[in-house]
Amino acid sequence: MARIDEIRLRLLQRWPEPGIELIFSNAYQLLVATILAAQCTDERVNRVTPQFFALYPTAAHLSRASLSDIEEQIRSTGFFHNKAKALLACCQQLVEHHQGEVPATVEELSALPGVGRKTASVVVANAYGVPAIAVDTHVKRVSERLALSSARQADMVEADLKKLLPESHWIDFTQLLTLHGRYTCQARKPACNACVVADLCDSIDKNK
Ligand code: SF4
Numbered sequence: 096m097a098r099i100d101e102i103r104l105r106l107l108q109r110w111p112e113p114g115i116e117l118i119f120s121n122a123y124q125l126l127v128a129t130i131l132a133a134q135c136t137d138e139r140v141n142r143v144t145p146q147f148f149a150l151y152p153t154a155a156h157l158s159r160a161s162l163s164d165i166e167e168q169i170r171s172t173g174f175f176h177n178k179a180k181a182l183l184a185c186c187q188q189l190v191e192h193h194q195g196e197v198p199a200t201v202e203e204l205s206a207l208p209g210v211g212r213k214t215a216s217v218v219v220a221n222a223y224g225v226p227a228i229a230v231d232t233h234v235k236r237v238s239e240r241l242a243l244s245s246a247r248q249a250d251m252v253e254a255d256l257k258k259l260l261p262e263s264h265w266i267d268f269t270q271l272l273t274l275h276g277r278y279t280c281q282a283r284k285p286a287c288n289a290c291v292v293a294d295l296c297d298s299i300d301k302n303k
Contacts, residue, residue: 098295099259102241105291106271109279113270115221117141122197122222123154123189126204129214130181135172143172155195158186181209199223212250220269226262228253228269233276240280240298 096104107113116137119125124144131140147168151157157165165179172178185207189195197218198204204215216229228234230249234256238244244255260268279286287299 097259099243102243102292102295103260103264103268103271105295106275107267109291110271110274113267113274115217115270118144119222122199122218124148125222126185126197126210126214126218127157127182129217130185130209131169131172131178133178134174140172143169153195154186154189154197157182158190158195178209184208185210197222199225201225201227212253216253216269220266224266226265228256228265230256230269231273232282233280234269234272236282237272237276237280240285241292241296242298 115125117125117128117132118141119128127147128140128144131143150168151160151165160183162179162183165182166175169175169178169182188207189197193203199219199222201212201215201219204210204218205212213229213231216227219225220227220229230238230252235244235249235252238252238256243259244252246252246255256268257265275292276282279290287293287296290296290299293299
């Protein structure tokens with residue numbers, strides 16, 4: 096069995112249903128939640144979004160909001176001024192160019208203001224089931240420690256992982272690396288003693 100398949104199976108045993116931790120019920124909600132999750136925990140975002148979506152249930156509603164009202168609602172997620180500007184500009188573009196709907200391709204999504212390739216990949220994968228690999232800080236760090244990619248740029252890590260895995264595993268593997276990075280292979284103090292892939296990891300000694 097290829098090493099990456101062994102890693103995937105072990106992580107799947109640890110997290111049998113590797114779902115995203117942001118709570119959403121459609122692509123618009125996931126897009127908003129993912130923008131809010133930058134430099135913030137999913138848990139905090141999940142506390143903010145129920146009231147936010149009650150006030151702004153669609154991109155069209157949000158596109159008509161004032162910047163200061165949006166800021167007030169998302170203040171606790173941090174960087175609220177930039178996030179509010181991004182949300183407003185993004186929803187205005189959705190209304191103007193996409194009939195208020197969230198497109199289902201990484202290319203179209205990442206052309207929207209405030210939406211990077213990682214956010215676009217999260218949305219297409221988790222809202223539409225389109226195979227994609229979203230490289231965030233956890234995916235990048237764990238990929239490097241497990242010698243799956245030594246690339247420095249996120250889009251190169253994405254390309255390396257895509258070469259190693261069939262499309263059918265892109266979404267769950269992204270989520271497995273995210274969970275592993277969040278709860279076990281943390282940046283400062285990875286829990287190597289509790290790691291299910293420790294015997295497959297050459298970084299274990301460096302991180303003991
Ligand atoms: S052994 Fe340590 S460094 Fe390697 S993947 Fe596991 S937690 Fe991360």
